Amino acid sequence: MFQNIVNKYATTFTTTLFIISAVSGVFIFFHTAQDIFKAMHEWLSMVLLVPVVFHLYKNWNSFLTYFKRKTIYIPTAISLVAAIAFGAATMGGGGGNPMVRVFHAMENATVAEVAPLFDATADELTAKLTDAGFKVAGGDETLKTIAGNSGRSGRDIVFLVSSGK
Numbered sequence: 001m002f003q004n005i006v007n008k009y010a011t012t013f014t015t016t017l018f019i020i021s022a023v024s025g026v027f028i029f030f031h032t033a034q035d036i037f038k039a040m041h042e043w044l045s046m047v048l049l050v051p052v053v054f055h056l057y058k059n060w061n062s063f064l065t066y067f068k069r070k071t072i073y074i075p076t077a078i079s080l081v082a083a084i085a086f087g088a089a090t091m092g093g094g095g096g097n098p099m100v101r102v103f104h105a106m107e108n109a110t111v112a113e114v115a116p117l118f119d120a121t122a123d124e125l126t127a128k129l130t131d132a133g134f135k136v137a138g139g140d141e142t143l144k145t146i147a148g149n150s151g152r153s154g155r156d157i158v159f160l161v162s163s164g165k
Contacts, residue, residue, distance in 0.1 A: 010058045013051035021045050106161070107154040111146070112139040114161055125161065132160050 024041035027033055056063060066072035106114055111129070112122040120128070122139035129136050134150040134157060147157040 006054045006058050010051050010054035014048070014055045017044055017048040017051060021048055103155075103158055106158050107144045107147075108142055110140050110142055111136065114143060115139075118161065129157070129160070134160075 021041060021044060024037040024044070027037040028041055111125050115122045115125040118125070126136045126139060129146060134146050134152065136146050137149075143157045143161065144154050147154050
């Protein structure tokens, strides 16, 4: 019975969960609807591991032929080099995604420092934040401090500040 279930569903579950993971990963990459896709992507990627193991079990002999033909080594080496490069680029805070660095710089900047980036004065940006429910003490306060004092996240305030609304 176990073998029948594996033969019948391992590949189809692997394929469909991979498609879901790929689609949600694209949405996350482009920072679209992350509140919907991030948790789904993380959890279903973990679930994907189960049918992948069954798929490998089902196709183990075929998988071994990659080693016999030596066709597994180049893709494995390229994948490992890419993983190491991405990992090294994000270690120590000096590298990584430049948008994350910009986000953190904005979050740690004051209202007066951020306002000119969006063709606004500190007073105009303070009014925008206040209208959106943020508690702003003054233009010398950082966005992160304002968000924290307002019970909101840095992400909320940076997205509001950078939106055209």
